[in-house]
Amino acid sequence: MSGQSAFTTAVLHADRPVPVGLIDPKGRPAGKRFDVYRNNVVISLRKALETGFPVLRKLVGDDFFAAMAELYVRNPPPTSPLLMHYGRDIPAFLEHFPYAAHLPYLPDVARLELALRHSYHAADIAPIAPENLALDEATLARATLTLAPAMALLRSRYPVASLWHANTDQPNLKVPDRGENVLITRPEYDPVVQILPAGGGVFVEALQQGHSIQHAAERASAAIANFDLAGVLGMLIAGHAITGVTIG
Amino acid sequence: MLDHRISTLPADVGVGYKPQHFPDIMRDAAPVKWLEVHAENYVGDGGRPLAQLRHLAERFPISVHGVGLSIGGEGPLDDEHLGRLRHLVDWLKPASFSEHLAWSTHDTHFLNDLLPLPYDQPTLDRVCAHIDQVQTALGRRMLLENPSTYLAFADSTMSETDFLREIVARTDCGLLLDVNNVYVSCTNQQTDPVAYLADFPLQAVGEIHLGGHDTDHDEYGAPLLIDSHAAEVVDPVWRLYEHVLELAGPKPTLIEWDTDVPAWNVLASEARRATYIMNGVRAA
Numbered sequence: 001m002s003g004q005s006a007f008t009t010a011v012l013h014a015d016r017p018v019p020v021g022l023i024d025p026k027g028r029p030a031g032k033r034f035d036v037y038r039n040n041v042v043i044s045l046r047k048a049l050e051t052g053f054p055v056l057r058k059l060v061g062d063d064f065f066a067a068m069a070e071l072y073v074r075n076p077p078p079t080s081p082l083l084m085h086y087g088r089d090i091p092a093f094l095e096h097f098p099y100a101a102h103l104p105y106l107p108d109v110a111r112l113e114l115a116l117r118h119s120y121h122a123a124d125i126a127p128i129a130p131e132n133l134a135l136d137e138a139t140l141a142r143a144t145l146t147l148a149p150a151m152a153l154l155r156s157r158y159p160v161a162s163l164w165h166a167n168t169d170q171p172n173l174k175v176p177d178r179g180e181n182v183l184i185t186r187p188e189y190d191p192v193v194q195i196l197p198a199g200g201g202v203f204v205e206a207l208q209q210g211h212s213i214q215h216a217a218e219r220a221s222a223a224i225a226n227f228d229l230a231g232v233l234g235m236l237i238a239g240h241a242i243t244g245v246t247i248g
Numbered sequence: 249m250l251d252h253r254i255s256t257l258p259a260d261v262g263v264g265y266k267p268q269h270f271p272d273i274m275r276d277a278a279p280v281k282w283l284e285v286h287a288e289n290y291v292g293d294g295g296r297p298l299a300q301l302r303h304l305a306e307r308f309p310i311s312v313h314g315v316g317l318s319i320g321g322e323g324p325l326d327d328e329h330l331g332r333l334r335h336l337v338d339w340l341k342p343a344s345f346s347e348h349l350a351w352s353t354h355d356t357h358f359l360n361d362l363l364p365l366p367y368d369q370p371t372l373d374r375v376c377a378h379i380d381q382v383q384t385a386l387g388r389r390m391l392l393e394n395p396s397t398y399l400a401f402a403d404s405t406m407s408e409t410d411f412l413r414e415i416v417a418r419t420d421c422g423l424l425l426d427v428n429n430v431y432v433s434c435t436n437q438q439t440d441p442v443a444y445l446a447d448f449p450l451q452a453v454g455e456i457h458l459g460g461h462d463t464d465h466d467e468y469g470a471p472l473l474i475d476s477h478a479a480e481v482v483d484p485v486w487r488l489y490e491h492v493l494e495l496a497g498p499k500p501t502l503i504e505w506d507t508d509v510p511a512w513n514v515l516a517s518e519a520r521r522a523t524y525i526m527n528g529v530r531a532a
Binding site: 024 | 288289292293294296297298299316317318321322329332351352353354355356357358359361364366398400401403436438466467468472
């Protein structure tokens with residue numbers, strides 16, 4: 001095994017012996033000196049997760065989060081030096097993490113926080129001017145929309161947006177007991193978390209798949225009565241989420 | 249075509265840029281004259297980080313400091329990451345690009361720490377090849393930073409300063425002299441930092457770093473200093489810094505504070521102290 005293979009294995013596993021040939025100034029085998037690297041690796045990656053998942057951490061508590069992070073960071077370590085996207089596999093990890101089985105909404109909370117980070121760093125594409133959507137009804141219905149890379153949709157069986165708000169900007173919010181379709185937009189530089197009205201999840205998902213406004217609205221109306229098309233389009237426009245319109 | 253200057257940073261004091269200081273810096277950055285950013289935080293597609301960096305670059309010389317390229321890695325450099333760095337350097341045209349004499353990636357595993365290298369011939373050959381590759385890809389000379397070390401390799405066949413001198417001779421790169429790292433490493437290796445500096449190829453230095461460290465002991469009670477960038481620069485490091493400037497003349501100098509980042513005025517006061525020392529050496 002090469003020097004850096006042995007070093008990597010030992011740095012990630014505190015129960016493995018320190019590789020031979022690593023010494024202190026007196027030539028004695030490095031013990032605690034090697035542990036500095038062990039600590040740096042695990043703590044720095046744990047801190048990156050703490051920065052990336054503040055609401056998840058608040059929901060499970062600092063000790064639980066730290067214990068989870070200790071397992072996650074080794075299993076396996078990140079594959080990219082871009083820690084801005086580190087933790088992509090946290091939702092899948094949580095789905096199979098037995099100690100979190102009683103909190104089934106955690107994977108979706110993690111997905112929401114990942115989506116927020118992605119939105120924060122997404123490309124800046126200018127939104128179309130609202131007057132570009134001032135078309136006659138028949139033309140508009142045929143139109144397909146290009147959506148901003150900073151926009152995201154999260155359809156959850158759990159009230160993830162309410163959980164997120166209750167643990168960030170709305171501490172007194174009463175979290176309802178139902179699923180939520182969450183729209184993330186980035187009007188300028190700060191991503192915004194909003195709950196879509198009924199049918200909104202079906203509608204935005206259809207737009208993302210490239211369907212026309214009319215087709216997307218029909219899908220939403222098939223799912224619920226009184227789908228608020230104007231309201232959802234208004235949220236997308238206000239959130240600078242529409243970057244192009246194509247008349248089919 | 250290589251830009252032959254190792255750095256166009258001014259011989260003044262800069263600080264590591266933290267987004268929470270953006271309003272303070274735009275209001276009144278004095279005495280700070282330039283800023284350094286970690287490359288890896290500015291290779292996203294867009295959003296606030298890049299918008300802020302574009303604003304800052306209109307007013308200040310910018311130094312790009314990579315922390316994830318793993319120049320000392322046994323494996324090949326990450327081409328995708330090198331491409332991201334090239335893109336950043338191409339549009340930003342920073343006054344300086346620097347990286348570390350260390351490794352952080354092995355077999356695609358990124359360990360997010362600056363890990364140590366044995367100073368021997370195979371390592372020297374590999375590091376030089378990687379620096380050549382970086383300088384060719386970026387179309388400019390880079391600065392290589394001396395590490396903080398906590399242990400040594402029984403297999404090392406040369407000193408760190410000989411190793412660095414050899415790298416400079418073979419690759420024509422410049423050096424980033426981190427004076428706190430000198431103090432941390434020499435304390436940990438029980439060697440004399442003044443002797444280390446006497447042996448350091450100072451003519452290749454394009455930038456100096458100053459930062460804080462934590463204090464601990466190993467299992468035998470020997471001092472074990474840990475580079476943390478989480479505190480003020482300590483007095484012995486300030487004295488070494490003055491000594492370096494007396495030997496090498498004024499150099500672009502950075503205050504690094506990356507963890508438990510303080511309010512702007514604390515950082516500015518560290519920058520003022522460095523400026524005071526540099527002005528003193530200039531006047532002497």
